[in-house]
Amino acid sequence: MSKPKLSVVVTRRLPEAVETRLCELFDAKLRDDDAPMGRSELAEAMKSADVLVPTISDEIDSALIAQAGDRLKLIANYGAGVDHIDVSTARQRGILVSNTPGVLTDDTADMTMALILSVLRRIPEGLGVMQDDEWSGWAPTAFLGGRIGGRRLGILGMGRIGQAVARRASAFGMQVHYHNRRRLRPEVEADLQATYWESLDQMIARMDVVSVNCPATPSTFHLMNARRLKLMKPEAVIVNTSRGEVIDENALTRMLRAGGIAGAGLDVYEHGTEVNPRLRELSNVVLLPHMGSATREGRIEMGEKVIINIKTFDDGHRPPDQVVPSML
Numbered sequence: 001m002s003k004p005k006l007s008v009v010v011t012r013r014l015p016e017a018v019e020t021r022l023c024e025l026f027d028a029k030l031r032d033d034d035a036p037m038g039r040s041e042l043a044e045a046m047k048s049a050d051v052l053v054p055t056i057s058d059e060i061d062s063a064l065i066a067q068a069g070d071r072l073k074l075i076a077n078y079g080a081g082v083d084h085i086d087v088s089t090a091r092q093r094g095i096l097v098s099n100t101p102g103v104l105t106d107d108t109a110d111m112t113m114a115l116i117l118s119v120l121r122r123i124p125e126g127l128g129v130m131q132d133d134e135w136s137g138w139a140p141t142a143f144l145g146g147r148i149g150g151r152r153l154g155i156l157g158m159g160r161i162g163q164a165v166a167r168r169a170s171a172f173g174m175q176v177h178y179h180n181r182r183r184l185r186p187e188v189e190a191d192l193q194a195t196y197w198e199s200l201d202q203m204i205a206r207m208d209v210v211s212v213n214c215p216a217t218p219s220t221f222h223l224m225n226a227r228r229l230k231l232m233k234p235e236a237v238i239v240n241t242s243r244g245e246v247i248d249e250n251a252l253t254r255m256l257r258a259g260g261i262a263g264a265g266l267d268v269y270e271h272g273t274e275v276n277p278r279l280r281e282l283s284n285v286v287l288l289p290h291m292g293s294a295t296r297e298g299r300i301e302m303g304e305k306v307i308i309n310i311k312t313f314d315d316g317h318r319p320p321d322q323v324v325p326s327m328l
Contacts, residue, residue: 009045010053018303062089083216098319100305104293109164111292115239115265121145149173154207157214166192205231216243226251239265241292
């Protein structure tokens with residue numbers, strides 16, 4: 001007699017191919033629309049499901065986990081970041097947590113370079129003029145930006161994505177520098193042609209571009225605070241495709257408005273969708289709606305990892321991408 005299929009609740013719409021496969025393998029309950037679940041909906045799902053498949057838009061804190069039913073044994077996160085999940089409390093309740101690391105490395109690194117180019121070359125300003133039909137023709141001094149080659153790039157966080165950014169930046173002729181919790185092995189450093197800085201303060205004071213590529217943890221909250229932002233050169237720019245909480249957004253806004261920093265490219269924000277309205281007013285700021293990992297290929301690969309994690313768990317083994325508190 002075959003065992004019953006796992007009950008799997010998916011909190012957001014996923015690519016069709018992923019949803020189809022989930023339904024084939026499990027008793028999957030899918031979303032009819034793409035709106036995030038409310039807190040009460042999440043609580044009900046966690047009471048009835050064996051597996052929950054949440055996304056970054058779902059805040060699964062200790063209070064919500066306390067309401068989970070005895071059936072819930074796995075939170076198979078659709079995404080690499082798990083700062084929206086209280087992993088420690090889940091573990092105490094006997095609930096495993098998995099994620100989808102490594103899938104979105106190249107997509108996010110590509111977007112990091114796109115933001116650097118957009119800010120330095122003033123691409124959105126040019127696009128706006130064309131869309132508004134206000135272009136009167138080429139001029140020698142119009143839309144003058146800065147050359148990317150030869151600039152110093154300081155990468156904050158040299159994990160998978162940081163290293164992918166370093167390789168792309170080198171191809172553009174940038175000089176790569178980095179600060180990381182742990183220094184890379186000498187052979188990796190040499191391959192990336194990257195210079196290590198033990199002191200973050202000393203590094204950012206000398207960089208032309210700072211790229212934030214570290215995860216959100218208690219130790220990285222407001223790592224780029226008002227004091228550190230003031231260390232940056234007035235002609236320097238900062239980009240963030242990691243987590244919004246790493247930068248003090250209000251301090252950054254003040255610096256940009258005062259001319260203390262030349263520009264910024266942001267794909268993530270400290271308060272989610274509540275973007276500081278003063279940022280929208282600045283022509284030297286490029287704002288994107290958290291689309292750094294938004295490729296069809298990447299989203300499908302994320303789903304495939306979720307399915308592998310659930311299937312491995314269902315077969316009685318540890319999910320290959322299980323997250324434990326010591327990893328955070």
